[in-house]
Amino acid sequence: MSVARSNPRSVLEQVLAVLPGELARSLQGLSDDLLDELEEIRLRAGQPLELCLRQRPAFLAEDGELTQSPHRGVRVSADELAQVLQRLTQFSRYAVEEDMRHGYVTLPGGHRVGIAGRAVVEAGHVRAFRHVTSLNVRISRDHPGAAASVMPFLYDRVSRRPLSSLIVSPPQCGKTTLVRDVARRFSYGDFALVDPGLKVAVIDERSEIAGSVDGIPQFDLGPRADVLDGCPKAEGMMMAIRSLSPHVVVTDEIGRMEDAEAVLEASLAGVAVVATAHAASLDAWRRRPWMERLFSARAFDRYIVLSRRHGPGTVEAVLDAEGRPLRRGGAEAR
Missing domain, CATH: 3.40.50.300 (P-loop containing nucleotide triphosphate hydrolases)
Incomplete structure (x- = not known):
């Protein structure tokens, strides 16, 4: 059995497909080593773009470097969040309505995007989300051989x-x-x-x-x-x-x-x-x-x-x- 491990650059391309141009360009400059450590991309309206790496979290600065200072981080606007949400749902919320009421959307490649905002509740159950304020892109990777020891x-x-x-x-x-x-x-x-x-x-x-x-x-x-x-x-x-x-x-x-x-x-x-x-x-x-x-x-x-x-x-x-x-x-x- 021979299966290739996920390439960090190709994994990023799957995720960039749903991000607006400026945010996507900000992430394209990351090194392969950092991409291999990347576990989550967190987008919050009015807050800096946060990258959760295997060893530590960091914010992405305007110059493409990582920083621990939230004041230097690239800010995510409410409009950019709306653009991401549109792309996630392929411009139709009905296509993923069942997933969204559970608070996530799954992207090609198995990446899961968590959603936070105002929940619409009917009969005691969440039916949808409005006024989305946060999105969390959880990166999915393949690791052939992960089960060898068990x-x-x-x-x-x-x-x-x-x-x-x-x-x-x-x-x-x-x-x-x-x-x-x-x-x-x-x-x-x-x-x-x-x-x-x-x-x-x-x-x-x-x-x-x-x-x-x-x-x-x-x-x-x-x-x-x-x-x-x-x-x-x-x-x-x-x-x-x-x-x-x-x-x-x-x-x-x-x-x-x-x-x-x-x-x-x-x-x-x-x-x-x-x-x-x-x-x-x-x-x-x-x-x-x-x-x-x-x-x-x-x-x-x-x-x-x-x-x-x-x-x-x-x-x-x-x-x-x-x-x-x-x-x-x-x-x-x-």
Whole structure:
């Protein structure tokens, strides 16, 4: 299996497509080293453009240099925010209305743009955003090989079956990057473990795992992957099990009652599930509504706990179905 890592310059081009001319030109002068560290671009009306780098945040100055002084930073106007929002929605909010009511829009390449402003609430639910005051562009990158160190824990060589696994961490610790590489390695066949490869169904509700454009994955998930793009997780898992006969179902950010029920159904059907969840630890995840039920039912055979201690993707521990450590870490998964 040979897959190229995302080029930082081409990743930037995907993001620049939605930025107005002056802001785009300000970012084009960044070095490849800085682009490789770039995790977020934060745009706030009337405030300086902020770049969140792997090691530190900084503002972008008029001369193209980075500065810690907000007074020297390039200011983002309300008009520029409106232009970005227009481009995000391809000049039609209806095209991404479902995403926007959840507070984000997904760009080609899997980059997610978070939205803040005045929420329009109907019947107790957010229906849209007006008077948008902030946009947060979260950069998505591919890191082939990210799952190499954890794959031996995710496949039982004796029974020759994949193991249901949950990747747990706070935001921006590399969960989606890791789960994407797990899907790819199962799909291609990780020849140290899995030969010739497994059928993988990817339920990509937010279009971040595959980064699909018009339903076509922009990230390589291998020759045996089937992607349900934009499909709600719980419904998609059941659809895949009924119609795609997967060995492994891969999905992102479980947390709702219906997600838990779908994972339990998959386990009863003999299909492995590899998923992610936002939580600071396994204990914190178990305290969330409905998740203790999954733990008690041993729906997951493995838990992978990530942090940013040595950079995104740091594997703090691999735990068994009862939460006992199989590996304690601190090294980056990739």
